[in-house]
Amino acid sequence: MKMQLNYYLKHLRQDFSASIVVFLVALPLCLGVALASGAPLFAGVIAGMLGGIVVSWCSGSQLSVSGPAAGLTVIVFNAIETLGNFKAFLLSLMFAGIFQILFGFVRAGMIAAFFPTAVIKGMLAAIGMILIIKQTPHATGYDEGYAADESYMPDTAGSSFIEFTHSLHGISPGATLVACVALLILIFWESAFIKRFNVLRMIPGPLLAVIWGVSFNAWALASAPEWSIGVKYLVSLPELGSTSNFVNQLRLPDFSYLGNPKIYSIALTLAIIASLETLLSVEAVDKLDPHKRVSPTNRELKAQGLGNLLSGLMGGLPITAVIVRSSANINAGGQTRLSCFFHGVLLLISVLFFAHFLNMIPLACLAAILLQTGYKLAKPAMFFEFYKKGLNQFVPFVITVFSILFTDLLEGIAIGMVCGIFFVLRANFHAAITLTQHGSNYLLRLHKDVSFLNKALLRNYLGSIADDSELIIDGGKALFIDHDILETIDDFLQAAPDRNIDVELHGFSLESPGIAYQEAITPKLMRVASPA
Template sequence: METNTTSYKKHFKTDLSAGLVVFLIALPLCLGISLASGAPLFAGIISGIVGGIVVGFLSGSSINVSGPAASVALVIYTAVQTLGSYEAILVAVVLAGIFQIILGYIKAGTVAYFFPNAMIKGILASIGLVLILKQIPHALGINKVFEGVESFNQADGSNTFSTIVYTLQNIGWGSTIITLVSLAIIILWDRPQMKKMVFFQFFPSALAAVIAAIGLSALYNFYFPELVLGADNLVQLPSAANFGEFFGFFSFPDFSQIGNPQIITIALSITFIASLETLLSTEAGDKLDPYKRKTSTNRELKAQGIGNIVAGLIGGLPITAVIVRTSANVNSGGRTKTATITHGLIMLVCVALIPTILNLIPLAALSAVLFVVGYKLTSYPIYKSVFVQGKKQFLPFIITIVTVLFTDLITGIIVGGTVAVFFVLRDNYKNAYLYNKVSHEGEEKTIIKLAEEVTFLNKADIMLFLDHIPNNHTVVIDGSKSIFIHPDIYDIIDDFEQGAQYKNIKLELIGLTDRNKSKVFWVG
């Protein structure tokens, strides 16, 4: 069996390459989420670094990538407007981390194992669609929408589709050309024939596209002034003149606010949303993992909790595991923690030492990278594979996609999960018993055999069936194979037994005597 050490050595080169690609994708997302949150611009960068290094080291997942998430942006934005102090909100981030650690120790992470597969596949496919749709404006040179905002409706009254329509009417050809060139490089670079050569295996296509994009942008400045990109078409990273100024980007919590009830409310909101997205991302990441390794969700909550404590103490936004970055990691060849930690280390070094160079990167090149990631998440074969599984799988899948597309990720999780659970409950509702009708010497008899587990969810089905038993009939209720029968089911049988005499119904109970009732009940 392959040991962890062997695995790290085997995948070291591809993990470094994947870490670089994830960094390129995560950088503008971190900045965009900071803007959407109304927090200091550097707050998202801090969370990206902590999510990569601290959470990456402590997590039990080999492929999860953590950082600031758009799902928590609205909570922070509202809190900033309400409290007027980002330092006070950092106290809530620290408290949220403590709450997550507690959830990990009480094993609340096991709730992730109850996420229906159809919903998880729907979330992944919807994230792919959202990625593609949200990147269209950036790819075509319109950057009035913040990176990382995944919700359908925007604060300025626009939405995903109205922004695309506006973009198509105001195309920036400089960005569009860079997008097309970057896409061509990525697609050709990753073809199987190219991957047979060592250079193309190690050097990531995304980095090649970014370098080419920087070159094209420089070419515009010299020869094509009409195509020159504006500042909002480039990465915009805070730049410090020296280390002292760099450390001035960090903020620290105002613990004098710890007794403020609003802080507790904000902390609980962050805990719920961040934990839910982390659990979902972890479960989804395990499905993307080529080796199908299983992550301890309780350990993941503890790791995220520690990450949020660290982030809160130095000025970062709340951290969650993020599906987009995890997907990019897997698609780029990331197979161990090395990739996640590498992306955090590269971010730390680059924002401290070479922010000016990073600010030369056109957002259009990064959009091209995300187009490819999005396509892999929402390609046609994925829809086809779920469709052939039947409507019980396809309906939760497609409803989740539509809900995420027209609302946001958390709403999609709730609606998609509800639809999936409905089908589970409906199946449970129908599978409480088997019955058959026999006729012997002119006597009509219905034999009802109860299932091994008969819960209160089966009350309605059993009650309706018994209510439709005709007069002058013989009924046998056989519970001899049942391991657990809920007391409510016994009440229904008792009521039927009492009413049977008025309908001239002959009732025979098997395995449901008083003695057996007690035995079966207590087994449950």
């Protein structure tokens, strides 16, 4: 316990600094996700607070940030519409949390280990590109809201790219200047020059970017109105002013819907989708973690389940581990779960006492922070890195990127997985059997597992054996040989004498289908000689 305390205290400064950045990024996203979900705006803030204050301590991940997820907005919107009111939806969310806790106990988190690195890195690159595309309008002051700017681009992919293009033509000078200078501050603050001064390193660059934006807009409003940023391009947080007003914003689920079967079907859908998004995000965060820590996925499912259970009881939105805020956390120098916890505390304090001041922050400042995060996730160097690794890695990576861009997270990951599995099977297909020739002597080797998928390749190799030759079939290294493979070899053995082919079997037996015997253990040698 003392060792853990010392560990957290050691990184306290970095974590608190990162929590400010995560808070500034999370605040408008919580509101935007709620707006896009057709839920009360405060529901997004509740989910963000619970994700920080509760889930961070229950989770086994040190750097993952939890909160309302844009990927669930369509499901939430349809669920509220189907059930007829938000309180009924809260009951579904409560049961979704219970289902997730059960998933954790039955060890469903193991599914996270089956996602290939190329697919996970492809997901990160796609999210980085989405951030750049969807934050550019905010950086130029083109659009009107912050709704679901963390989301993917399913049927709105075309409109997102069109909006991106239009944003370059509908530039607002004030917002663009704020975003450009904020980006320069962020880049400069990571330079070697700043890192030489310990005092300057203690000040988070994103905080300076926000101070710059607020200061510039205050000056513009007073001295140059044509350069000022309109209210609709500023953070918009409900001003509560007191604890009693906060409590009045909480909503209890409507338990009169307990007999409605739709409650449970929606709950199961939410639990499955939220769990998959969480597992994907946690796997991605572990890849980004500079300390390369591995998060216990079953514990993560239980933590998210508890968060969703409480969110349903308090009037919040579904909670998942969210990669954009987690990436911002890592990018800002977060080291432990304290950064996520502090961001939840800051959300709570802000809505209680400081909403008026936070509403002075231009969205262009936050867009600059996310643009930098997006670039770090989708660096061109990452594409070159996977290209150098070969097509087996590069193709699944690229397909995952563009599948997510033009569908959504889960569909894109599924397409990337199918592509990844294809290349794995393709590699195994060619590596399972090899044929070498020296004059009239042939050596056919069976490697590792040889399944029915390799039957066509085996027939092709056997068909290429010339008449009047000698063939050795070596299965000593094979751990498993499928019955279909043994049957194909047996058929060839019976036909070999007619073609004057001498065949020797090493390291396996046709008498025990499905099992490959190591030659060291079963030194059985079968020889089929040609007729004299």
